[in-house]
Every structure is written in C-alpha cells, then in structure tokens.
Amino acid sequence: MYLAKLATDNPRMLTEKAWNEFKQDLEAYQVMLAQAADHIADQDISNYPVFVVYQQEEESGLGLPVVAADAHSGKWSINVTILEELVAKKVVAMEQVDRFRSLYKTHPADLCYLVWHDEKAQFVFIPRKFAPPEQADDNLF
Numbered sequence: 001m002y003l004a005k006l007a008t009d010n011p012r013m014l015t016e017k018a019w020n021e022f023k024q025d026l027e028a029y030q031v032m033l034a035q036a037a038d039h040i041a042d043q044d045i046s047n048y049p050v051f052v053v054y055q056q057e058e059e060s061g062l063g064l065p066v067v068a069a070d071a072h073s074g075k076w077s078i079n080v081t082i083l084e085e086l087v088a089k090k091v092v093a094m095e096q097v098d099r100f101r102s103l104y105k106t107h108p109a110d111l112c113y114l115v116w117h118d119e120k121a122q123f124v125f126i127p128r129k130f131a132p133p134e135q136a137d138d139n140l141f
Contacts, residue, residue, distance in 0.1 A: 014117065022115070023126065025076050026053070029067055030129035033111055036066065036080055037128070048083035048104055050123070054116035062089065062114075086114070091121065 014022060026033075033051055040049040052062045053076050055069070063081030083100060086092040091114070092100055100123075104112060110125035 014115070022053075022076065026078075026113075026126065027129075029078065030111070030126075033066070033078070033080075034128040037111055040080070040082065046082035046084055048101065048112070050081050050083060050086060050112045050114050052079040052081055052114045052116060053077070054079075062086070062091065081114075 037049040037051075040046055050063075051066070055075060055077070062085060063079035065077065066080050067076075067078040069075050069077040083092065083097070083104075087094060087097060103123075107125040109127055111128045113124050113126060115122050115124055
C-alpha cells in the first residue's frame with residue numbers, strides 16, 4: 001500500500017478532463033454516499049468516513065464495497081472505510097493523523113474521497129449533495 005497524499009482539489013494524477021468525468025461519475029451516488037457518511041458518524045463508528053474510489057481493474061483492499069464499476073455506474077468502484085482502518089493499514093501514517101483530522105474538519109459540508117489511480121492515492125473533498133426531504137431514506141442501513 002502506498003501512503004496517500006492529502007489534497008483538497010483535483011488529484012494531480014488526473015487530467016482536468018478526467019477529473020471532470022470523475023466528478024460526473026460520482027454525481028449519481030452523492031446522496032447515497034452522504035447518507036452512508038452520516039450513518040457512520042451517527043452510529044459512532046467514526047467521525048472520519050472516507051470513500052475509496054478506484055478503477056475496476058485495481059483492488060483497493062480497503063473498506064466495504066458500496067458501488068461496483070460497470071457499464072451503468074461508470075469506470076469507478078467505491079468502497080467506504082474510516083480513518084482508523086486507513087491508519088491500521090498504513091495508508092495514512094500515524095504522524096499524519098492530526099493533519100488529516102484538521103483538514104477533514106475544515107470541510108464539514110464535503111465528502112472525503114481517497115482516489116486510487118495508477119498505483120497512486122490522494123485524498124480529495126467534494127461538496128456533498130443532500131436528498132430532498134421526500135427522497136430521504138431513514139432506513140438506508
């Protein structure tokens with residue numbers, strides 16, 4: 001596993017076009033992912049949920065699968081994990097935990113993604129989308 005870099009915007013490993021396509025691929029899952037992140041925090045599992053996003057041919061080995069890449073969902077698979085697992089598996093170094101938490105707290109309206117591409121990994125924060133009240137699902141889990 002490679003140590004992930006902390007970032008707040010387009011991962012340097014993606015071209016601007018690929019970054020825009022990436023965000024577009026995630027669009028359909030934003031509400032569901034926001035609900036999953038809220039559930040993790042509400043159930044006191046962790047205050048730091050992270051969505052690992054990776055290409056279908058790659059394996060992240062992190063978290064639990066949420067979205068599998070296919071012709072309908074795009075070319076990215078998504079797993080959900082937490083900071084504590086990332087530290088245990090040495091994706092985030094112990095000496096970076098406080099920095100990660102500080103950065104995470106500066107993005108309260110965003111979802112945290114660990115973008116894994118071409119054997120490189122980088123954290124990014126993307127504004128979350130909320131379900132309209134009539135679409136909110138209290139029984140997500």
